[in-house]
Amino acid sequence: MAVQKTWVVLVLGLSLRSQVQTGEIIGGHEAVPHSRPYMVLLELKMWQNKTRYCDGFLVSDEFVMTAAHCQARIYYVHVGLHKFINNRTLKGIEVSRAIPHDDFSNTRGFNDLMLLQLSKKVKFTDHVRPIPLARRSDLLPQRCLVSGWGHSKEKPGMASALREVNVTLANDSSCDEPHAYFSLGIIGPSHGDSGGPLVCENEVAYGVVSRGDKPCHSFHYKVFIKIPDYLAWIEGHLRKK
Incomplete structure (x- = not known):
């Protein structure tokens, strides 16, 4: 800049x-x-059996980018989504590996980005695309x-x-x-x-x-x-x- x-x-x-x-x-x-086919909703299962949500976006058929402060115990990734209703949204794709940036500072928020590797590759469609x-x-x-x-x-x-x-x-x-x-x-x-x-x-x-x-x-x-x-x-x- x-x-x-x-x-x-x-x-x-x-x-x-x-x-x-x-x-x-x-x-x-x-x-x-479905005009933003890269968008994904992240369902975050926390350590006290609480559920939080973050957003993310597809950067390949196997990886999602999000913020490092969205770390959780278990992640479910919802692709191709427009409408979201808590108890009726289908179960998402599980994450096999979370990769927060090595220099992420939780106190200051610097380097606040993370990659999530999906447990299976997504198939690209008109509604799902990086x-x-x-x-x-x-x-x-x-x-x-x-x-x-x-x-x-x-x-x-x-x-x-x-x-x-x-x-x-x-x-x-x-x-x-x-x-x-x-x-x-x-x-x-x-x-x-x-x-x-x-x-x-x-x-x-x-x-x-x-x-x-x-x-x-x-x-x-x-x-x-x-x-x-x-x-x-x-x-x-x-x-x-």
Whole structure:
């Protein structure tokens, strides 16, 4: 990301594949069904028999990318999903190996990304397909959006259908977090959207949703881990299998 002494806010008013109304909401509006075939819902079985949810996205027929803070005892990956109803959603694919980044800091949130290797390969269809990853670039990405089943202002709890929203990105060199993009304001990912992709320019994944409220001077940002800075780590694990 180019270093600047002043921050520049870019209002991104267009969606990628379909027009999305942003408005004063957090989680966005319902996406066109199956228009984001890379999206997966992660069902996380925790150590006290609790269930949590995160988002993720397919990067191959065998690997999902998500946030490292979405670690769990057992994972179930739901692919090709649009509607989500707790007790009626079919059982997902189990994960055979979770690979959080070696330098992930749970206290500071740095390096917050993780690969999940599926117990079986998925078959690609119109509803199930990986998304390409952004290569290294010093330019701030344009025309970005986020998708997920996280909370919205309309009603509490996880959304019953995939939602999406455009985001406003900011280039602020005064924030001390390396390898991250930032979005400014309340619009964007909310609770339950962790691990989803920041998708920009020609439907390429540029970032991973990390945290929803990073204070930086008088501003509060939502944080996305910058995928181009981690390509060597990602591709190294994809080759190992």
